[in-house]
Amino acid sequence: MSETLITRLDASQSDFKQRLDELLAWESVSDxxxxxxxxxxxxxxxxxxxxxxxxxxxxxxxxxxxxxxxxxxxxxxxxxxxxxxxxxxxxxxxxxxxxxxxxxxxxxQTSWKYTEADGTVLGQQISAMxxxxxxxxxxxxxxxxxxxxxxxxxxxxxxxxxxxxxxxxxxxxxxxxxxxxxxxxxxxxxxxxxxxxxxxxxxxxxxxxxxxxxxxxxxxxxxxxxxxxxxxxxxDMIAGPSEILVICDGLTDPDWIAMDLFSQAEHDEQAQAILLCPDAEYLDKVEASIARLLPTLSRNEIATTSLKNRGALIKVADIEEAVEVSNRIAPEHLELSVADPELLLPKIRHAGAIFMGRFTPEALGDYCAGPNHVLPTSGTARFSSPLGVYDFQKRSSIIMCSAAGASELSKVASVLARSEYLEAHARSAEYRIKD
Structure with missing residues (x-):
């Protein structure tokens, strides 16, 4: 078995953080x-x-x-x-x-509004682009x-x-x-x-x-x-290379996991496929599956380069540590290939899409599961979300003051405006104050 087929890491290694950072490093081409x-x-x-x-x-x-x-x-x-x-x-x-x-x-999303006691109406209008x-x-x-x-x-x-x-x-x-x-x-x-x-x-x-x-x-x-x-x-976004991260308890057919890793590695040479598992023997089995199945792919050259340069099989102490590492990576696609994925779900903070259980390969999400396959990459799942209907809708604030409401709000606005030395703001509000 080729030692260079895919990187092996252990989360207990003293230099693990540095090696993981090096593995994850990717910047959009600046040409x-x-x-x-x-x-x-x-x-x-x-x-x-x-x-x-x-x-x-x-x-x-x-x-x-x-x-x-x-x-x-x-x-x-x-x-x-x-x-x-x-x-x-x-x-x-x-x-x-x-x-x-x-x-x-x-x-x-739908428009909404509410009326305050003095008759002032506040809300939000939703409209499509x-x-x-x-x-x-x-x-x-x-x-x-x-x-x-x-x-x-x-x-x-x-x-x-x-x-x-x-x-x-x-x-x-x-x-x-x-x-x-x-x-x-x-x-x-x-x-x-x-x-x-x-x-x-x-x-x-x-x-x-x-x-x-x-x-x-x-x-x-x-x-x-x-x-x-x-x-x-x-x-929408400036997307980086495709990514998949699999958390496995060591009980899923290793051929399945190898092919799941290939499903992203075959996209391009910069794609990233990572497996986290607490069972070292299982990682050996997956590596063996990779070695046996990789040559059967029509895009094996692309997948081989991807796995060699950016892929990894990582041993963790337990599933809890796997979740910690996953949250740090914030992957585009996350497979929870474990017996009870529902237990892990509340602990997942950062992921573009989460695939639950052994029978939910990432490939289904790419085509026909229903959720969007346009997802945040390169760690941006920390602050970004999948493409959705909300990306094509806009929100407008609605404000309609009653006479009584305007009078009270204008007193507050006047004080704040004058503290900012914006006289016209203050006087505009003050016209609405009841004597």
């Missing part, structure tokens, strides 16, 4: 060349609109479009995509979409699940117009992605990608309306562009 290219693209699209989008799309995606109209997917094309996939694929998309929709309906842009990777990469996870919550929230951008290099476009868009209720699909697509959504062009928020994953150019336009529009 000045990429930033320079993106800045130019953003400027060109902001000042030249459709002409720049068309130019960059033809250049980067090897297209030969003469106008933006050629890049817009028609409603008929979206419907036709449903006939270009197999009945089994369509059924899977529909089942997944309905489960995602059903789950996210529970997240809907008007326009949202959804970025979907294109070409050989086909992520229909990403379409569902981003589009369905937006539509549940009540977003008026959802525009999806997806690159089609060499004119190649996945029927599954278009079918997912049709099933999710996407309003408009445009076959553009890269920083130029982000710019078009953020600033608006003759063809593309400016949106309020941009969601969805992309490459370094897309991520850099999203970061650059933040403030002009809202964005």
């Amino acid at each position: 000045t060349r990429v930033a320079s290219v993106v800045d130019d693209i953003l400027h060109q699209v902001k000042t030249r609109g459709d002409a720049a989008v068309l130019e960059f799309t033809n250049k980067f995606d090897r297209r030969s479009a003469k106008s933006m109209d050629e890049l817009v997917v028609t409603a008929d094309q979206l419907k036709n995509a449903l006939t270009q996939i197999t009945p089994e694929q369509r059924k899977a998309l529909e089942v997944a979409a309905e489960r995602i929709r059903s789950y996210h309906k529970h997240q809907l 008007e326009r949202v842009g959804l970025y979907v990777p294109g070409g050989k990469a086909s992520y229909p699940s990403s379409v569902l996870m981003n589009a369905v919550p937006a539509k549940v929230a009540g977003v008026d117009e959802l525009t999806m951008v997806v690159p089609a290099p060499d004119g190649e476009l996945s029927p599954m992605v278009l079918a997912a868009a049709a099933i999710a209720g996407v309003d408009r699909v445009i076959t553009i990608g890269g920083a130029q697509a982000v710019a078009a959504l953020a600033y608006g062009t003759e063809t593309i309306a400016k949106v309020d928020k941009i969601v969805g994953p992309g490459n370094i150019y897309v991520a850099t562009a999203k970061r650059a336009v933040f403030g002009q529009v809202a964005i």
Whole structure:
């Protein structure tokens, strides 16, 4: 068995904290060349609109479009995509979409208000964003699940117009992605990608309306562009590599756990897969399963690099320590592969999504369980949450004072305003004070 297949750590080691920090260390790529290219693209699209989008799309995606109209997917094309996939694929998309929709309906927030004794009314009005842009990777990469996870919550929230951008290099476009868009209720699909697509959504062009928020994953150019336009529009997050952390009591089939670790390691070379267990012999069994099963993966080279550079099998003293280490890591995906996961749940402080028990692999969450698979990475689960309906809703405060209420509140406001030397504030309030 190769010693370099995956790192072995022991939480009792004196240098464990340092070694764990080194293992977890990851920073988004800061490439000045990429930033320079993106800045130019953003400027060109902001000042030249459709002409720049068309130019960059033809250049980067090897297209030969003469106008933006050629890049817009028609409603008929979206419907036709449903006939270009197999009945089994369509059924899977529909089942997944309905489960995602059903789950996210529970997240809907509603407006509320209450009336104080003097008649003053206070409350909050909830409203959906008007326009949202959804970025979907294109070409050989086909992520229909990403379409569902981003589009369905937006539509549940009540977003008026959802525009999806997806690159089609060499004119190649996945029927599954278009079918997912049709099933999710996407309003408009445009076959553009890269920083130029982000710019078009953020600033608006003759063809593309400016949106309020941009969601969805992309490459370094897309991520850099999203970061650059933040403030002009809202964005979901700048996501890091995929992560999975498994806490196991040593009683789950080791092949299952090995494959669960692979489910994230196969994403890309920077993905991270970690197993925490108090049983050293079980860790040996999982390592043996990894060695035996890894060569059978079609993406074994990617998974091998991921496991070697960023993966780990960590021995802990007990499950309690496993929970402590997990909370410190704040993983994107956390599997509690133990006999009674409900006992551990109250102790989990930081995790994007929690998969309970031996029969709940992370992969189900990626596709069809119902909760969102757009999750905080790189330890940001300490302060961030999964994408949800609430990300597409806004809150406005409601204040309506009665005459009596205004009089009393104005006395308080007057004192505070004058203590801040803001005379107009104070006098504005004082006009409402009853004699």
